[in-house]
Amino acid sequence: DTEVTQTPKHLVMGMTNKKSLKCEQHMGHRAMYWYKQKAKKPPELMFVYSYEKLSINESVPSRFSPECPNSSLLNLHLHALQPEDSALYLCASSLPLGKEEKLFFGSGTQLSVL
Amino acid sequence: SQQGEEDPQALSIQEGENATMNCSYKTSINNLQWYRQNSGRGLVHLILIRSNEREKHSGRLRVTLDTSKKSSSLLITASRAADTASYFCATPYTGGFKTIFGAGTRLFVKA
Numbered sequence: 001d002t003e004v005t006q007t008p009k010h011l012v013m014g015m016t017n018k019k020s021l022k023c024e025q026h027m028g029h030r031a032m033y034w035y036k037q038k039a040k041k042p043p044e045l046m047f048v049y050s051y052e053k054l055s056i057n058e059s060v061p062s063r064f065s066p067e068c069p070n071s072s073l074l075n076l077h078l079h080a081l082q083p084e085d086s087a088l089y090l091c092a093s094s095l096p097l098g099k100e101e102k103l104f105f106g107s108g109t110q111l112s113v114l
Numbered sequence: 115s116q117q118g119e120e121d122p123q124a125l126s127i128q129e130g131e132n133a134t135m136n137c138s139y140k141t142s143i144n145n146l147q148w149y150r151q152n153s154g155r156g157l158v159h160l161i162l163i164r165s166n167e168r169e170k171h172s173g174r175l176r177v178t179l180d181t182s183k184k185s186s187s188l189l190i191t192a193s194r195a196a197d198t199a200s201y202f203c204a205t206p207y208t209g210g211f212k213t214i215f216g217a218g219t220r221l222f223v224k225a
Contacts, residue, residue: 004156006156031211033213040220041217041218042202042215042216042217042218043157043202043215045212045213045214048211048212050211055211056211056212088154090156090157092156092157101144101145101147101162101206101213102147102159102162103147103149103157103159103204103213104159105149105156105157105158106156107155107156108154108155108156110154
């Protein structure tokens, strides 16, 4: 199984809603990532988890709250988002540092904040 | 600022022609990677070239790396309509967990 599965594929939410994005992989990868991508722009790193611990937070606003319940799952909890947070949210995973560093991406969640 | 910058921003070619995309980066790297993204989808890893390699091939893909100029190029030979996508170079740093993507080249291959 070489897939990273993201749900939902599409999400529309109001600014007062609370929602969660989910990501799952069964490749035994111990590093997992959240990226945000605006249209016609490259992905921008948000968070990195290594061995279920938050390793990197790229100064992301607190309305985005990541969670890594176990080595296969990664969540991104959303609360009080702004319309400018509308974007494609991509989850990725990789082997730990020292191994092959290539990233495996999910298909993303297209988020629209109204 | 982004680790990798790419040119051209967009490229339109006929099926069967070759497509060349260039990437420049700013800091020392252990490796450089290229990814493809179809519209609205996730990125797919294409090829990784390590800092001690100068050229690497994978099927119709050829990647070169010039560490003295901090640049890389991706050549797609005999392009197909299915190659239509955005292509990003990416460089990992900060211990390898922080992969930063270049601005990307949007390739359109006309049938």
